[in-house]
Structures are given as structure tokens and as C-alpha cells.
Amino acid sequence: MDIQRGRTLFGHDEAMTTQLLADLEWRGLIAQTTDREGLLKDLNSKPLKFYIGFDPTAPSLHVGNLVVILVMRRFQLAGHLPIALVGGATGLVGDPSGRNEERTLNDETVVVQWVENIRKQLSKFLDFESNKNPAVMANNLDWTKPVSALEFLRDIGKHFSVNQMLAKDSVSSRLESGGISYTEFSYQVLQAFDYLELYRRDNCRLQLGGSDQWGNIVAGLDLIRKVEGGSAHAFTIPLMAKSDGSKFGKTAGGSVWLDADMTSPYAFYQFWINTDDADVEKYLKVFSFKDRSEIERLIETVAVNPGAREAQRELARELTSLVHGSDQCEKVEAASKALFGQGELKDLDEKTLASALAQLPKVTIDKSEAFPTWVDLLAATGVVESKSAARRIVKENGAYLNNEKISGEDFAPTKENLIHGKFLVLRKGKRDLASVEVI
DSSP: OOTTTTTTSSOOOOHHHHHHHHHHHHOOOOOEEOOHHHHHHHHHSSSOOEEEEESSSSSOOBHHHHHOOOHHHHHHHHHOEEEEEEEETTGGTTOOTOOSSSOOOOHHHHHHOOOOOHHHHTTTTSSSSSSSOEEEETTHHHHHHHHHHHHHHTTTTGGHHHHHHSSHHHHHHHHTTTTOOHHHHHHHHHHHHHHHHOOOOOOOOOEEGGGHHHHHHHHHHHHHHHHHHOEEEEEEEOOOOTTSSSTTTTTEEEEEEESSSSSSSHHHHHHHTTTTHHHHHHHHHOOOOHHHHHHHHHHHHHHHHGGGHHHHHHHHHHHHHHOOOOOHHHHHHHHHHHTTTOOOOOSSOOOHHHHHHSSSSSEEEEETTTOOOOHHHHHHHHSSSSSSHHHHHHHHHEETTTTTTTOOTTTOOOGGBBBBEEEEEEEETEEEEEEEEEE
16 A cells, blocks of 8 residues: 555545655654544544645645645545535635635635535545545535524534634734624634534544644534534645745746646646755645655765756656646646757747747747847847957857757847747757747
8 A cells, every 4th residue: 555656546445544654754744633642542443534625715725835745645645535615605705725815705706616626626635536435516605505694603603702703823813903793703713613514524523634624623612512513634734835934836937836827837847846955855845745765865965976966856756747637747747848958949838938938038029020149139138248249258158949959149039930820949058048028
């Protein structure tokens, strides 16, 4: 049995659950649990139903969401039963956690579309067809919308202490910074109501979430105890942070999304391959399904031969294949190599090439005009400070057009040089790239 490799499992095995928790501990994926021994006992006794909630606050999930999604996947591979909850109701309200201001409330029709987008994305990571432990989808709008305001206040709200709710970090920080609306203040009650309903409907007895969700999850446990006299578990996962203190999952272009139209597979691959050496060990443990010995081998390569970037390359390949499929991964790897002279640019399909070039300094020229010289084009992209600097590169044999060396300062490309009838790739030396698009 191999949890790390992502092999589909059928059934439940006590040794596998013990191995799962030990593996999660080694990977640094356990922040807090309410009762570690009790949780292990319940996980070992039979397949346990568990859930994670995802609010539709954007059209797509992002790489930060992968942290908890892949923990969910590991639990399913160990034989347990995941419930992927998409917050059609809580997404209309907004979680105050980690925010210093009120969230902009989206129109209900927008949220409905985002719910569907997220449901589709989650289906890539969880097995909904398993004969033994299939994942299921849930939408909290199904049980929240039919309940009247009076019913909710009488049956659910009466069990919550305002004093305890005010003590929650995300609430107290908002009060100090200017206040919080009743709408976002009520989020904790809504999330607790979700746990109660899943406990009632599905005997769901474990909620997973990021460490910032601890207070909300524990509120759900209290509600289950007060309303049903039952018990359940909370399990939180550390929030991902980069070694330099900057926010994980952000680039100069913004968030790194799982949707290929919002972050291209090429840009997604580059995000992982550009992982800093100081972060790659953590990322391999959190995101990779490779076994411990292979991860430790890759970590060693960072110390022995960091220039080869083998660990980053393996991480990028595994995550891009998982999110976008192995075919897309092969295309973006081919594009990455071709840009640096290790493959034929003309063999890349137009969409893949365009997404790769979108990451580079760029200049556009009108197709009706005569093409400027290579020197003029490179200077226009901003890769060099001046035309004289570009001429010096030509003299030093470091000038390339579409991976072909340029030998003359007066060389100007022609339409015959265009790739897919619209692109030129300029390269200075081995690493500095720019693109030209003819429009």
C-alpha cells in the first residue's frame, strides 16, 4: 500500500491510517487536533467521513487551496470518505479570517457560477467513482436557504456566546481596526451549522481546514455537543508561508490559479520551477506524493548541486501534471526547453508558445511596417538599456533570433522568420529572453 504515490485504494486498513498520520506529521501538515488519540482510534475503527469547506470567493481555486485539497486526497487514499463542501451559502457572506476590511459581496448568480467552477476543479483531485470510499460533493446552500431567520436564531444562534465570538482573533482584530458587520460576524455560526448538518445527515465526524479556521471548527464541535449530544473531531493544517516572509502563491502577476485560463499551464509550471532553494524542501513535503526516500534524495540534490534544480523540476512536473494533466505538462516542459535553445520553437503549438512568451518582456510591431533590426527590437523590449548595448551583444556572439545566432548588427527579421505567422523570440546570451508579436 502506497499513500505517497497517490495510488487509488479500496477499503480501509488500520496500519494505513497510522501510517497516514505519521506521514502527515513528517510533512509538517498537522497544526492542531482536538484529541489526537481519540482521532486515531476513530480513524482506525472504520472509514471516517470528513469534510473541508471551500468558499466561492473567486472564479477558481488557487495554489494555496492545494495545501488542504491534497491532505483531503491523502485521507481518501488511506480509505476514508471525503465530503467536498462548496459554500454556496457562506460564499454569499464572507469569512472575516485574515481580512482587515469587509469583503465585497458578489451577486448570487456570480456565486452560483463560481460554485460550479470549484466543484469541477475538486473532481480532479478526489475520486468520486470509487467502489469503496467515494468522495461526495455538498453545497451548504441546500440546507441553509430553506431555514428562516427566526428558525436559525432560535435553533442555532441561541447556542453561541457573543463573548466567545468576540474573542476570536479575526473578529477582535477587525474590531480594533474599525469594526465588522453583523454579516461577517455571523460567519462562524454558519460554518458551525454546516458541521452540525453534515454530522446529522452523513455522520461526518471530522472537519479539516487551515489553521486559521480552528475557532470556526471548534464552534461546530460545540454546536454538535449542545444540539445532538455528540462528539466529533477538528484537524487543522498549517498555513503555507515562504521563507522570506512573503505570501505564498503570489507572483508579480498576482495569484497563481488552478484554472488554465487564469494562470496558463506554462506560468503554473514556472511558478513551481522558480521555487527558492530555501522553500523547496517544504513544498516537496506538502505538495508531492513521492515517498519519503525520494523526497529526501531530492532535498539532498539542492545541497549538492543546486544549479541543476532537479528538486524544483520534479516538483513542477508533478504539480503541473496533477492540475493540468500530463499532456499539458509535456507541452510546457518542451516550451521551457525550446526557449533556451534546447528544442525547436517551431514545433510548439501556438497556444503553448503564446502562454510562454506572455511571461517575457515584449514589444509589438505593426504587420504593415518594415521590421526593425534585431538591435532595435531588443532595445525596445527593455532587456538592454540602449541600442549600443544591443550592438555589443551581437559583436560578442550572444545575439539569437528564434534560437539562431545573429552575426550582423544590421540584421532585420522578415515575415519568413515569424513563428505561427506572428511571433519572434529574442535571446541575449543563455538566459535573457524577450518576445516580439506582429499584430
